[in-house]
Amino acid sequence: MNxxxxxxxxxxxxxxxxxxxxxxxxxxxxxxxxxxxAAYRKFGNVVRLKEETxxxxxxxWADELSQDLRYALRTLRKNPAFAAxxxxxxxxxxxxxxxxxxxxxxxxxxxxxxxxxxxxVTLDLWLEDHGQGSITYPIFDxxxxxxxxxxxMFAWDNHDFQTSIDGETVHVHGxxxxxxxxxxxxxxxxxxxxxxAEDDRSGGGPNxxxxxxxxxxxxxxxxxNPSAIGRAITLDKLQFTVIGVMPRGFFGSEPGKAxxxxxxxxxxxxxxDERCIESRSCWFLSVMGRLKPGVTMSxxxxxxxxISPELMKATVPGDWGGQGRKRFLGMQLHLNPGATGSSFLxxxxxxxxxxxxxxxxxxxxxxxxxxxxxxxxxxxxxxxxTAVRLAIGAGRWxxxxxxxxESVLISVLGAALGLAFAAWSVRLLVGFLxxxxxxxxxxxxxxxxxxxxxxSAAILTxxxxxxxxxxxxxxxxxxxxxxxxxxxxxxAPDRFGVGRVLLxxxxxxxxxxxxxxxxxAGSLLNLWTIDPGFNPRNLMLIALDxxxxxxxxxxxxxIYTRLLDRLNSFSGVKSASVLLITxxxxxEWDDDVSLPGGPEIPPALRDTMVNLVGPRYFETMQTPLLxxxxxxxxDAATAEKVGIISERAARAWFGGKSPIGEHIQFQKSLIRxxxxxxxxxxLDLREPDPLALYLCYLQNxxxxxxxxxxxxxxxxxxxxxxxxxxxxxxxxxxxxxEVKTMEEQVSESLGKERLxxxxxxxxxxxxxxxxxxxxxxxxxxxVARRQAEIGLRVAIGASRGNVIWLVLRDTLWHVVxxxxxxxxxxxxxxxxxxxxxxxxxxxxxxxxxxAVAALGAVALGAAWIPARRAARLxxxxxxxxx
Amino acid sequence: xxxxxxxxxxxxxIKRGWISAEEGxxxxxxxxxxxxxxxxxxxxxxxxxxKWDRFARAIAGVLRPAGRENES
Numbered sequence: 037m038n039x040x041x042x043x044x045x046x047x048x049x050x051x052x053x054x055x056x057x058x059x060x061x062x063x064x065x066x067x068x069x070x071x072x073x074a075a076y077r078k079f080g081n082v083v084r085l086k087e088e089t090x091x092x093x094x095x096x097w098a099d100e101l102s103q104d105l106r107y108a109l110r111t112l113r114k115n116p117a118f119a120a121x122x123x124x125x126x127x128x129x130x131x132x133x134x135x136x137x138x139x140x141x142x143x144x145x146x147x148x149x150x151x152x153x154x155x156x157v158t159l160d161l162w163l164e165d166h167g168q169g170s171i172t173y174p175i176f177d178x179x180x181x182x183x184x185x186x187x188x189m190f191a192w193d194n195h196d197f198q199t200s201i202d203g204e205t206v207h208v209h210g211x212x213x214x215x216x217x218x219x220x221x222x223x224x225x226x227x228x229x230x231x232x233a234e235d236d237r238s239g240g241g242p243n244x245x246x247x248x249x250x251x252x253x254x255x256x257x258x259x260x261n262p263s264a265i266g267r268a269i270t271l272d273k274l275q276f277t278v279i280g281v282m283p284r285g286f287f288g289s290e291p292g293k294a295x296x297x298x299x300x301x302x303x304x305x306x307x308x309d310e311r312c313i314e315s316r317s318c319w320f321l322s323v324m325g326r327l328k329p330g331v332t333m334s335x336x337x338x339x340x341x342x343i344s345p346e347l348m349k350a351t352v353p354g355d356w357g358g359q360g361r362k363r364f365l366g367m368q369l370h371l372n373p374g375a376t377g378s379s380f381l382x383x384x385x386x387x388x389x390x391x392x393x394x395x396x397x398x399x400x401x402x403x404x405x406x407x408x409x410x411x412x413x414x415x416x417x418x419x420x421x422t423a424v425r426l427a428i429g430a431g432r433w434x435x436x437x438x439x440x441x442e443s444v445l446i447s448v449l450g451a452a453l454g455l456a457f458a459a460w461s462v463r464l465l466v467g468f469l470x471x472x473x474x475x476x477x478x479x480x481x482x483x484x485x486x487x488x489x490x491x492s493a494a495i496l497t498x499x500x501x502x503x504x505x506x507x508x509x510x511x512x513x514x515x516x517x518x519x520x521x522x523x524x525x526x527x528a529p530d531r532f533g534v535g536r537v538l539l540x541x542x543x544x545x546x547x548x549x550x551x552x553x554x555x556x557a558g559s560l561l562n563l564w565t566i567d568p569g570f571n572p573r574n575l576m577l578i579a580l581d582x583x584x585x586x587x588x589x590x591x592x593x594x595i596y597t598r599l600l601d602r603l604n605s606f607s608g609v610k611s612a613s614v615l616l617i618t619x620x621x622x623x624e625w626d627d628d629v630s631l632p633g634g635p636e637i638p639p640a641l642r643d644t645m646v647n648l649v650g651p652r653y654f655e656t657m658q659t660p661l662l663x664x665x666x667x668x669x670x671d672a673a674t675a676e677k678v679g680i681i682s683e684r685a686a687r688a689w690f691g692g693k694s695p696i697g698e699h700i701q702f703q704k705s706l707i708r709x710x711x712x713x714x715x716x717x718x719l720d721l722r723e724p725d726p727l728a729l730y731l732c733y734l735q736n737x738x739x740x741x742x743x744x745x746x747x748x749x750x751x752x753x754x755x756x757x758x759x760x761x762x763x764x765x766x767x768x769x770x771x772x773x774e775v776k777t778m779e780e781q782v783s784e785s786l787g788k789e790r791l792x793x794x795x796x797x798x799x800x801x802x803x804x805x806x807x808x809x810x811x812x813x814x815x816x817x818x819v820a821r822r823q824a825e826i827g828l829r830v831a832i833g834a835s836r837g838n839v840i841w842l843v844l845r846d847t848l849w850h851v852v853x854x855x856x857x858x859x860x861x862x863x864x865x866x867x868x869x870x871x872x873x874x875x876x877x878x879x880x881x882x883x884x885x886x887a888v889a890a891l892g893a894v895a896l897g898a899a900w901i902p903a904r905r906a907a908r909l910x911x912x913x914x915x916x917x918x
Numbered sequence: 919x920x921x922x923x924x925x926x927x928x929x930x931x932i933k934r935g936w937i938s939a940e941e942g943x944x945x946x947x948x949x950x951x952x953x954x955x956x957x958x959x960x961x962x963x964x965x966x967x968x969k970w971d972r973f974a975r976a977i978a979g980v981l982r983p984a985g986r987e988n989e990s
Binding site for chain 2: 046049050052053056057078079081082085088089091092093
């Protein structure tokens with residue numbers, strides 16, 4: 037409205053000014069015609085002055101921007117194929133970047149949902165240059181009472197509670213947390229109260245055992261009814277009182293976890309975990325703290341280092357001696373920034389994610405180069421338009437701005453589509469990090485960091501791929517270009533050199549990405565085909581958590597035995613056994629072995645991986661016994677202690693001698709060796725075969741939480757009803773919920789490798805596709821542009837082969853150079869990913885050859901159509917077109 | 919200088935609030951627009967005048983000795 041009034045007023049002012057001037061001129065004696073002309077001359081360029089005046093009252097750039105946007109949309113709509121290729125390739129590039137960045141953001145960057153997260157610190161134990169995130173309860177307890185620099189120090193252990201819901205016993209994810217957990221995080225309950233140090237006592241505080249629940253659990257279990265506070269809930273057979281509900285979105289201190297129930301740590305003593313909390317060698321707690329106001333992290337860290345020696349002396353396990361004791365006493369507490377919490381996932385995946393972020397940035401660079409090529413090709417077809425505009429007085433900067441507006445519009449459209457693509461694909465990515473028994477709950481909703489990232493990626497991309505073509509398109513001698521068509525017959529000066537250089541860069545990056553994907557895929561393949569020493573096919577793992585029953589020691593072992601007898605009798609079960617530590621699950625039990633009265637074992641060969649297993653274990657795993665016998669039910673608690681060692685252990689400890697009947701000293705018992713088993717993987721597939729010692733669960737005082745393994749035969753699916761019935765009878769109240777195959781277990785243990793391999797293959801294919809599009813675009817453009825030249829050459833006798841070579845020559849040269857640069861880049865950088873490879877050398881020549889060959893095939897494929905078109909060109913048509 | 923360039927300049931001054939415009943009739947009874955300094959404009963004028971004075975004095979200071987030399 038205002039704008040319109042101003043406009044009218046300006047018109048009136050100008051008109052009246054000129055009228056007045058004309059009248060005055062007439063009074064001076066000019067003819068009316070002459071007078072009017074003179075007045076206009078004196079006034080100046082009316083259109084330009086209007087523009088100038090308008091620019092005073094408005095932001096002219098906003099006007100022009102909307103003009104440019106409308107123009108850009110029009111041109112895109114006129115050329116839908118170009119628009120589709122451009123937007124799609126950018127959306128893949130930007131979307132993939134956003135997806136990886138969202139993971140990095142939620143896992144590494146997002147602060148905890150707590151006030152002043154910058155005051156939070158995590159505590160690690162360091163021995164020389166090696167750090168570990170978990171701490172024993174005695175160390176935590178001592179450190180807490182001696183600490184003077186942290187306002188609160190709190191610890192937690194992720195714990196799945198068994199609870200009864202609608203009559204069914206199920207597992208609920210939760211955590212056992214020390215009394216200062218919530219005060220330390222500084223987050224109060226949304227309803228009721230959180231627990232405090234008073235509640236964190238063995239047996240519970242003044243209110244008995246209490247628990248705090250999550251908002252999600254409150255909604256699911258109590259329909260958000262405020263009367264949930266004060267209700268009783270049975271967790272692991274112990275009665276708790278619900279005292280509070282945490283606010284929505286609160287997940288505690290560990291990104292990736294979504295606990296539903298928090299209970300005081302010291303109640304572990306009442307719910308079956310007393311062994312660990314009392315042990316001086318059970319490393320199960322994650323510890324964080326909040327700095328006292330005014331204390332810096334380095335000052336606090338220094339104080340903790342100072343108290344470390346006395347701390348370790350007070351908490352060293354009494355039965356540890358020698359090397360182990362010395363190492364324990366040398367450990368130090370270290371502080372690290374804890375604003376983003378403490379997470380196992382982060383330790384495991386931060387390096388792979390960083391590498392993937394670099395790879396995916398390369399994909400975006402390729403997409404940029406590709407877009408730049410497409411734009412150069414298109415701006416070439418718009419040369420005349422540009423030349424005409426420059427000729428009639430458009431400023432170069434103004435034209436550049438218009439072209440940039442267009443490219444940024446393309447990239448913003450690409451980014452919008454990319455965000456959708458990212459939202460979908462990031463959930464897929466999380467699947468790679470996830471283990472079934474251990475679901476990942478990351479907050480992947482876009483936050484400001486992701487939005488800023490995507491928007492700046494889009495704008496930067498647009499400027500990056502748009503700037504060069506825009507500069508080039510507007511860099512024209514006006515006359516030259518209008519005249520140029522005449523020169524076209526005999527090879528116009530080539531303005532496409534830069535496009536080819538971009539193509540070369542694209543090829544080099546593609547070689548890098550394809551070679552990378554080859555390396556990662558090769559490693560995964562090697563791991564998949566490795567012999568783990570057992571047969572994971574048709575092998576089922578059933579975790580029953582029988583150990584949460586009140587029975588302990590021999591009574592618990594008897595339950596396992598009864599269930600095993602049942603399992604072995606089911607049709608569909610070839611054989612069944614139990615084990616304490618599932619191979620490749622990253623759990624371990626290791627300790628030193630010595631030879632009583634025999635020679636001293638070298639220190640490097642003492643530390644042995646131990647597992648508790650049952651009778652028929654080796655039959656079930658299909659790990660061959662080289663000599664000797666399996667455990668039997670006769671290897672009971674009262675019988676002589678027996679053990680089975682691995683082939684490597686036999687060689688290391690007994691040389692060529694048969695170890696059968698020999699004795700070894702393990703912890704406090706003397707063990708007679710009854711068999712040697714073939715080597716098998718323990719911690720993960722990548723490690724060399726470990727020294728292993730198998731003990732019979734029947735001879736262990738407290739066998740703890742054993743899993744059942746079942747070698748399935750035909751009709752295995754029918755065992756579950758029978759198993760449920762058997763469990764109900766033998767161990768009533770035990771949930772039968774986690775069943776997975778050993779193949780799944782192994783595959784989960786390769787999550788990192790699968791993530792790297794699948795994503796890098798995806799990026800490699802994307803790079804090839806983009807390079808293919810770019811190459812095709814350049815060649816098709818160059819053929820179209822040199823149509824006349826080609827026609828002329830054919831007319832004077834060039835053969836088809838000549839023509840094809842003419843078209844391909846320059847471009848293929850750049851492909852070759854690009855590939856060469858790519859190979860050099862691979863050789864120079866692949867050692868940075870060496871730690872992610874297995875069975876493949878970083879500079880594996882086959883992988884490199886494969887990458888170059890893949891690029892060559894793609895290049896030939898892309899060149900084929902334009903080259904054929906050039907070869908089929910009819911010289912008469914081509915020349916007449918001029 | 920084009921007469922028309924007066925208008926963008928006037929609009930700029932109005933936008934900055936240094937002058938105000940008012941319609942009226944001129945002494946020879948024609949419709950006319952009167953531009954008037956606002957208080958803010960007057961202050962700005964004083965600032966600008968001082969600046970100009972200082973500038974002019976500086977220039978004069980540079981030029982005078984040279985002038986004398988020419989005379990001698």
